[in-house]
Amino acid sequence: xxxxxxxxxxxxxxxxxxxxxxxxxxxxxxxxxxxxxxxxxxxxxxxxxxxxxxxxxxxxxxxxxxxxxxxxxxxxxxxxxxxxxxxxxxxxxxxxxxxxxxxxxxxxxxxxxxxx
Numbered sequence: 180x181x182x183x184x185x186x187x188x189x190x191x192x193x194x195x196x197x198x199x200x201x202x203x204x205x206x207x208x209x210x211x212x213x214x215x216x217x218x219x220x221x222x223x224x225x226x227x228x229x230x231x232x233x234x235x236x237x238x239x240x241x242x243x244x245x246x247x248x249x250x251x252x253x254x255x256x257x258x259x260x261x262x263x264x265x266x267x268x269x270x271x272x273x274x275x276x277x278x279x280x281x282x283x284x285x286x287x288x289x290x291x292x293x294x295x
Contacts, residue, residue, distance in 0.1 A: 184211050194218050201277075208283035213275045214239070214268040222265035222291050228284040230258045232266065237274030240267040250276075263291045 180186075187199035195215050202209040214220075222242070232241055233255035241248045241256050242265045248256050258264045268274045278284075 187211070193220060196220075203283065206282055208278075208280040208285070210278045210280075211235075211275065212278055213273055214266065215273055216268060216271045218268050220266040222263055223288045224263045224291060225260050225280075225284050225287045226289065227260055228280045228282055228287045229260055230264075230284060231277075231279045232256050232258070233277045233279070235275040235277065237268070237272050238270050239274045239276060240269050241265075242267065 182201050184199040184201075187201055188203070190198050190200075192198055193214075196218055197213040199211040200208070201211055232239075232250065234250045234252050236252055238252075239250045241250055241258075243256065243258055244262050244264070250256060266276075
């Protein structure tokens with residue numbers, strides 16, 4: 180069977196954001212996520228998980244350790260463990276992206292205060 184957001188396990192997070200588990204096992208997680216316009220993720224870091232964010236559509240802002248990166252379609256950014264980060268959609272449109280985490284980030288998130 181092939182996997183897509185049409186048949187993957189779905190969840191809702193934040194303020195109307197969506198996630199679909201494309202791969203979800205004990206060593207690797209790949210999630211297709213959608214953030215509506217003007218939404219933000221809670222700033223956090225992971226103790227063990229290394230993540231890679233890859234934009235499929237729209238323009239996202241990924242804040243990593245106090246530095247903001249503008250990511251456009253077909254662009255991505257890696258975030259190592261122990262580095263605070265936050266995904267933001269400052270645009271007026273939805274943004275869709277993939278988040279690859281190794282090991283999976285579930286239960287590995289530590290919330291931190293926003294960067295100055």
